[in-house]
Amino acid sequence: MTRRVVITGIGVRAPGGSGTKEFWDLLTAGRTATRRISFFDAAPFRSQVAAEADFFPEAEGFSPREIRRMDRATQFAVACTREAVADSGLEFAGVDPHRVGVSLGSAVASATSLENEYLVMADKGREWLVDPDYLSPHMFDYLSPGVMPAEVAWAAGAEGPVTMVSDGCTSGLDAVGYGVQLIREGSADVMIAGASDTPISPIVLACFDAIKATTTRNDDPEHASRPFDASRNGFVLAEGSAMFVLEEYEAAKARGAQIYAEVTGYATRCNAYHMTGLKKDGREMAEAIRAALDESRVDPTVVDYVNAHGSGTKQNDRHETAAFKIALGQHAYDVPVSSIKSMVGHSLGAIGSIEIAACALAIKHNVVPPTANLHTPDPECDLDYVPLTAREQRVDSVLTVGSGFGGFQSAMILRAPEGVKA
Template identity: 65%
Template structure:
């Protein structure tokens, strides 16, 4: 009998909303969380806007030691993890720790803490040779992205397969896909998975300023993230985390779990083309979609909703539109496809898991979230991108796609097939 992975719990820390219910209310209302940067002084930057999380770690239950030890993105994860475990009702103490796994994604890891510590050790850059004696004892945790999964494993007592996935902006999709594969391959019975990021810092923002990938609509941050719109001019940086609890389907049924959906198919492909460029025809993303559908034993016509990568760059939006047309054929023009980045920005490695949480909620509620700010569609992005207003419909099979620098193209299929 084929082992299958199912979602039994989700937790979300997102711009504009902490908690899955508040997150979904915001998305379905079409509210945007993009604003002027407040986490540092952005004067002199080309892009001075972002989608920030209003977050007080102490108010969300973290103690002083955790706050001192954990970088901001790990704090997000701890809060999302607590919500996901409570939502799932998974009695972790009833599982062997050797059958409990962790698969977390992040693109840039501890950027926030690394920059803060460098500023301290170099006296704001005045000293070429830094003073290590002034460093935090937790600095090493910021250096290695593996610390994210290590922290989660410690929190849940996992001794099974533990991994950190860092594949750029597809990290959040890939982490969940690999978590499902660990269950399918009988390596674990429960896997805590998801992704987190806190890249709203001077060095990370400067990286995207340099290549002019981010929006410079600084005078109108609320409407700056405009996927598929003719007037878009780049993505808006975001931050946040989402955690999903995956369980082996038959065991979840036996314990009477509330099974939200099945992680039915996953695939990723590289384009071997360019670090930041994309082939217009979208062959590799299309291949990821068709492979994920094949693994889910679903056809293109089964897809009820496509959660788009929809970053709001001309190159990506047109590439993705063509890829979905190539993969879904005539059905591409019948299926709604929207981008929640229009509301919560692009949180790099975290966004794939945040989007999967939105997909689960779309299935739960029978609602497709809108693409906010889409007032003047790009004629070359001519699919049904659900402009401005959420739409009610039954969502039994949902496809989420992602595209990342380095040529990564990923797809995850969720369905009710349990």
């Protein structure tokens, strides 16, 4: 018999807040956390806005040595892990550490620290031959993505399966999906799963400038992210992290754990078509949604809310709209759909996990987050995208999706377990 998997702990570090509560308060208020970039001088760049997180490692309890050793994305992941573990109420000392694992997702890992170290060694790029005398002793920690889940494992005392998932903007969904699978198959009893990315750096900004994927609405950063709006012109780069404690359902229920949601279905597909392009018919995403629904053994009509990828690019929003219509049929016109990227931006590999957190909280609180800045819907995006204001309604089942460069398309179904909601 396949084991059931539930979320019992959540930790979030996202733009606009310093924890899970602040994150949820921002979403339900429909506030945006997008602003002009303050981390460096962005004047030379095409896109100069981002959703930065007000994250202070000293206030999070990191020691000076930890701050020097860990990249910012790793600090985010460890801080979220600590919050998720505390939130779960699980006494990890009483769990066999070999039955506790980690599945962490990230698109660009420690790219920020790598860039910073290069700038030091090359004297801000003025020297063609870098000076190794200025090499950080922690350069390996920045170079190897596997260090990130290792740090999380050390923080949680996890000695079971530990892995890094990096497949672009679906990494956060796929890392949680992989963690769920390990518990289902019996390879672990508890998983720390989620994702972290802190990509607001000159090199990453330049990469998206080159392909014109990010917004140029630099004069109005608060309203720059406009998923499904006719005036949208690209996504807003962001940073953030969300980590979860996943447990086998019967064990969680036996200890009286708070259960946010059960992950009942997950699937991922690739369009094998283009690195950044998407077909308008949405077929690949639709197939991932169908597979996730099949694994959940539910009809599309049970879905109460769809958390869209909703990046705010022309082709993505149209692609998703088409995919929802294929996979959900007529129900696509009846179910509310929204994009939280309108408020917290697009944190690349981390956003899938941040969106899972939003979905679990939507189930807990019976509230659908809105799509901020949606004033003039694109006629080709003709579904109920919950413009501007959060909506109170019963939420028992949620579909969340992700779409990533490389052709990755992922979908997950979260449901309120029996007996959890009144």
